[in-house]
Amino acid sequence: MSAGYGARVALAECGDFGGTCVNVGCIPKKLFSYAAHFREDFEIARAYGWSFDAAPAFEWQTLLQNKDREIARLNGIYERLLVNAGVTIHKSRATLRGPHEVEVDGKVISARHILVATGSWPVIPPIPGREHAVTSNEAFHLPKLPPRVIVVGGGYIALEFASIFHGLGIETTLSYRGKRLLRGFDAELGTRIAEEMIAKGLRLHFGGEPQAILKRADGCLEIVYGDGTRQDADLVMFATGRRANTANLGLEAAGVELAPDGAVRVDRYSKSNVDSIHAIGDVTNRINLTPVATAEAMWLARTLFRNDPTPIDHEHVATAVFCNPNIATVGLSEEQARERHGELDLYKASFRGLKLTLTEEKERTFMKLVVDRASQRVVGAHMIGPDAGEIIQGIAIAVKLGATKQQFDATIGIHPTAAEEFVTMREKAK
Secondary structure, eight states, X not given: OTGGGTOOOEEEOSSOTTHHHHHHSHHHHHHHHHHHHHHHHHHHHHHTTOOXXXXXXXXXXXXXXXXXXXXXXXXXXXXXXXXXXXXXEEOSOEEEEETTEEEETTEEEEOSOEEEOOOEEEOOOSOTXXXXXXXXXXXXXXXXXXXXXXXXXXXXXXXXXXXXXXHTTOEEEXXXXXXXXXXXXXXXXXXXXXXXXXXXXXXXXXXXOEEEEEEOTTXXXXXXXXXXXXXXXXXXXXXXXXEESOTTSSTTTTTOOBOTTSOBOOOTTSBOSSTTEEEOGGGGOSSOOHHHHHHHHHHHHHHHHSSOOOOOOOTTOXXXXXXXXXXXEEEOOHXXXXXXXXXXXXXXXXXXXXXXXXXXXXXXXXXEEEEETTTOBEEEEEEESTTHHHHXXXXXXXXXXXXXXXXXHTSOOOTTOXXXXXXXXXXXXX
């Protein structure tokens, strides 16, 4: 974007192009999620008249090889985009030498503006035996699938990988130190998704934070929890947080102020306390989502090189959790809305999807609208169910534009779809 506005741009990257999302995040995660859903889809297909001469078999290496081929294709696309835009690429690690200087490949390069977009890295807590655990980074490259897995955490990554492992036929436990999943989301989503995951056969262990991991001679891992219980597993994956990649970058020497968690402190124009140094994406620990980082980049390019100062806009950012079933949300949770607006009107729907009515599957789709009573604006929309992200993306436009509940009601639904429930909910929830 900056090169397109006429700036001379150099980029230093010591890894594969595309960052976390392309290599060890959104893209491979979604591909794994698709793979994990097929097991249920095969069972549903039987109710629709399909039969199989033999039980479907899964080959982990085939998925890994096809995933790696797709990631390599995307890496190439990103590199070509940079080259075609005229960006000078340094395939090496860079460090700051001052407000206007960066050292890369043993040379010091000067620039009017420096942008830090180094992302974040998963963290394993400092417990005995932590070296026996893995993170999402390693989970994308496991040489073989283990029979038993414990996933530790209660956020996006933990729920997604727990669903992936379980969907691929692995005995899976999701262990979370709290009492409700998805802290920061609408509380009802956390409660309901736990019920759905348990109903599918995934084990949840609340209030159990690993205190140590012991490795036996046979390779089996024994997890010692803080609540006094113990559990055996063949793989332990931590998804308990990420830390900004700011260590040993020379930021402190350049005078850049960091937050206690290591993130770069920035203002609403993504500028650090040093005028010439900016930062975007996960390294700032604001809203750690790929489309948000992309938007921050575009806003910054306009600000610096198009004479169009554009502040960040983090209001009404839609997001999805690709667990099974999917979760998606936009706007305020019920709890946030009560704090900001006071009196609310709530609308909810819970039902078995039409696709499941010929089967014994009990999964329920859940939808919720949070409405500011005074203005009747829809300030939050939340969903658990198939393709929740695809549905909420459209709803997000309406929420971003400030649509009222009456305007939702005046919209004619598409029948029969799950999405039509968002425009047919008439009764207020008690």
